[in-house]
Amino acid sequence: MTSGDPLRILNVSQNYHVRGGMDVAMFRLEEILRAHGQVVVPFAAADSANRPTEYEHYFPPASPTSETRASDLLRTLYSPRARQAIGRILDEERIDLVHLHSYFKRLTPAILPEIARRNIPIVQTLHEYRAVCPISLLYRDGHVCTDCRGGRYAQVVRHRCAGGSLVRSAWNMAEMRLSDMLGHKKVIARYLAISNYQRDMLIAMGMDGTQIETIYHPVAIPDLAPHAHRDGDGYVLFVGRLERYKGIFPLIDVARRLPAARFVFVGSGPDEAEAQQAAAGLANVEWRGAMSGAALTEVRAKALCAVVPSLGPEPFGLTSIEALAHATPVVASAIGGLTETVRDGEDGFHVPPGDTDALCDRIARLIADPGLARRMGLSGRARAAAEFSPQRYYERTMAVYRQVLPDRRKDAA
Structure with a gap:
């Protein structure tokens, strides 16, 4: 691979279908990068609802989060299948950079050490507050909640934030602690906040502000006129x-x-x-x-x-x-x-x-x-x-990629 070849970017998220705004943003990133000639390789959990892709044979099996069987519970905390699958796709597809979205429950933080040990830079878009809040919301009992500031995740158990359930709240705490233990706050080269408010809150919750940049989500402008009726x-x-x-x-x-x-x-x-x-x-x-x-x-x-x-x-x-x-x-x-x-x-x-x-x-x-x-x-x-144009989003995203890529691949960005 020469310096002038397009980047090979692994776009990682739980789903390869749309369930919410995070999935919409993940597909929009894929679309914009490909429109500019970059190679985007998706990686997600296997699911019958996924969009077809030539890379689906890499996707590890995982239960839908709403249908997890008791026998699969431990694999929602740490998935050996996801760890093996991401190692394989990283090697066989010669990935330059990983753009991470979400991994809890279906891919799990098991994927993080596999990326890090290959010295492949990781950029993560933080669509929620999951990096600092076990239930992702920073919201509890009708008010903004920052009780888990500085990694004090036991607060989620104290307040039973996960739907009032002690068991679910304890599980969410375990997910956060394992994620941090496997390097989430260490192996990510850059975090992308999606608003200045979110960036400020992440910093207030204890994250390193020098690693967080704000890039607003892009939006396509449809070719239509306002309807007179x-x-x-x-x-x-x-x-x-x-x-x-x-x-x-x-x-x-x-x-x-x-x-x-x-x-x-x-x-x-x-x-x-x-x-x-x-x-x-x-x-x-x-x-x-x-x-x-x-x-x-x-x-x-x-x-x-x-x-x-x-x-x-x-x-x-x-x-x-x-x-x-x-x-x-x-x-x-x-x-x-x-x-x-x-x-x-x-x-x-x-x-x-x-x-x-x-x-x-x-x-x-x-x-x-x-x-x-x-x-x-x-x-x-x-x-x-x-x-909020796709072009502006692309330029700002590629500027972040250039910051974290090794010198031999910066020209491709």
Whole structure:
């Protein structure tokens, strides 16, 4: 391999299919790198839901996290199969750099020493707070929680943060301690935060700020014009996982208070049945299930506004910038990375998390003034194209790669 050959990048994550925003971002990285001539080799757990790839024969078997058998529990803590599989793909595919996303439960931290002993640089995008928080959220009992600061992971057991379960909380603590023991805080050359808020919080929790850089997720700008019928037929849109943390119950309360407005929920999740029960009898609420591709593009483009009512500190809020890319204004909680993706009064509104009065007021304002909604949406679309473009993301990512690659391969980046 010569210095002018394209980079061979191993793109590592739990899934090779879309279950959430992390998976969307992982595929977007793959797409952007390949568009610029780099070679991207995926590595994930084997799964019937995975997208087809010529590299799938490398993928180690692993139970879905929602269906782990008792006999497989230890392999969710440390997977010898994943360790062997990543060693094989690193050697046979002549990998220059590993771009890591997530590994807990399906790949496990067993993969880290295999990469490190080959002296292959690792860059990790931190999509959540899992590097410092055993449940990934930095959120507990209605407030931002930093009790595990400095590796004090026993706090997750004390508070039973994993769904109130002592056993699950203890397991999460064990995962964190094993991950640190196997080198997570030592073998990663650079961490990529997805917002300045997230970076600041990671540093406050004890991580080395000199190793963390902020690179916002990119967003594709669809080639479409705002739909004229938004003026009279647009709806209020929620896109995301249907779970309490995402603020779906305050939004259902708003739908109850604004019966003349349509509310469309797109997504699935652990609190889906409870949410549908809470909205029972509301003729203005629609449940569309999980959507992707052209169908999701159309739903976003026809919305009057999108709402991201998260109760806790979202690291970024990918769904907010995707809505803005479709010229759809966003009403978002004023917390976490959402304060960086949505500008209050310019391309949407900020509201205090869980404040149904404020949510109701801002949504009603956009319904009453479609012209304001249109102007905000167009402003957000222009900003998304300028600041969250795939080209800008590529240039910043390659700059990080150059920092960590050996001299003989820097030219390829």
